[in-house]
Amino acid sequence: MKNTKKRTTPLPTKQQVETERKRYRRQKAYNKALGGTVYVLTIVAAVAVLIATLILPVLQIEGTSMEPTLSNGDIVLLTKTTNFDRGELCGFSWNNKLLIKRVIGTPGDWIEIDIDGTVYLNGEKLDEPYAQNLSVGECDLEFPFQVPQEQYFVLGDMRESSIDSRNTLIGCVEKDQIVGKVFFRVWPFKTIRFFN
DSSP states (O other), X not given: OOOXXXXXXXXXXXXXXXXXHHHHHHXXXXXXXXXXXXXXXXXXXXXXXXXXXXXXXXXXXXSSTTTTTSOTTOEEXXXXXXXXXXXXXXEEEETTEEEEEEEEEOTTOEEEEOTTOOEEETTEEOOXXXXXXXXXXXXXXXXXXXXXXXXXXXXXXXXTTOOSTTSTTTOSEEGGGEEEEEEEEEESGGGOEEOO
């Protein structure tokens, strides 16, 4: 005859049950906190992306065409607008790139650039303390040149190397190309500043 005694597992003690309950409660609280944190971070990231896309686009400067005002590697914030005054920095899209140039002429203005690179706006010599290395540059326009309606004439501050509205490759910037106005440099920290 076979032994039919069943083996029984001893029941856990009261202390073991309490320890397991505490561990379960801690795990549940941890999972809840982790889920809440992930939820908050997702909302914050979505809001940041919306702000950066719709209100304040962020751009890193590449190249030297805006030196000394903006240097290669600078990070700037733009504010969405299509209305500019002369002298303001304009961000616009061209060939799937975002370029930054300075608005020189608004719709209807007459532009002339002499052989030395001096710019005349509506017959008056333009005071340009920001411009470096004045030059006619890569220019294939005939002067005097009138800025078409709904467009802006833009130049880089480093005139000898900038490709801008002087060249029909880029030409005048149409309002629907404009992303916004540069209003704040956030990087590098030592050169943080607002632009008006």
